[in-house]
Amino acid sequence: MSTLYRALMYMGGWWCHQLPARSPHLFGAQLPLCWRCTGILLGALALFFRLLTKKRLPPLLPCALLALLLPLDVLYNVVNGGDGDNARRLVTGLLWGFCATAAALRLVRFVSLRLAGAAGRPAPHAGS
């Protein structure tokens, strides 16, 4: 069990700072990702399962606006020099994982359609 936990912590350490004060703890043990990265992961998973069920991307403008809350929260903490709030980190992470990923996918589709149109190929129908 400790080997699995150490492996998860090692894998989480590839991308996350894993600061103990900013990470969730379960039964006294620190989880592999911080609150913000946990929110991002859960938001991205929520978007993935939404795409599988709804088969269409969420609208761009609300997603772009909601995704901006995470960089604004980071900027606010940097400017004020405070530690911030873990609950706010989780919420902004969730919104970033869901909305920023959806907006990026819309951007990818937009660029692909433009490139396909510039190459003279018949662009696929952009539904939703």
Added chain:
Amino acid sequence: MIACPSCGSENVEGTRFCVKCGTTLPASPAPESWRQSGDLGQQQQTQQPGYQSGGYTPPAPPQSSYPTYNQQQGMYQQPQQPVIGGSQPMHPAVPAVVSLFLPGIGLLFVPNKAGLGIGIFAATIVYAVIATILTFVVVGVCLFAVMPLINVAAAVHSWDEAAKTSGGQFQPILFK
């Protein structure tokens, strides 16, 4: 047996003339087997207008294994081969879920997309190495913020590629 109205001799059912005197015999009821095929012909007449009722219904000719010439399209068409134990296309959720955890690897399940999948996986590894280095150098910066985008984009792309090969059975997500 049918009795001749002229000479009274017995004739076999179905004969039109008396075998003894040559008198035209009255129309006899058709044999049982003919009646059955006649009923079948009437049923087909209700389904196919213009079909003559009664008589023998020929079976459908066996399907030729040779290509047939289509005059309208001006080309030969291969006959449809019967599918014996045909394989259903893989559900796109399988490569999508695989690509969600290992970006690009799900494309190994899609025909002719293995190279692209390996390329996506290699690019993801390169990005992971760079992100790991930058995470250690710039303390406190979570580069994990971009990783879910790569994973979800690879998963959706794998779904789309698998849906394209399913012959319209599944609907793509990103490029409909």
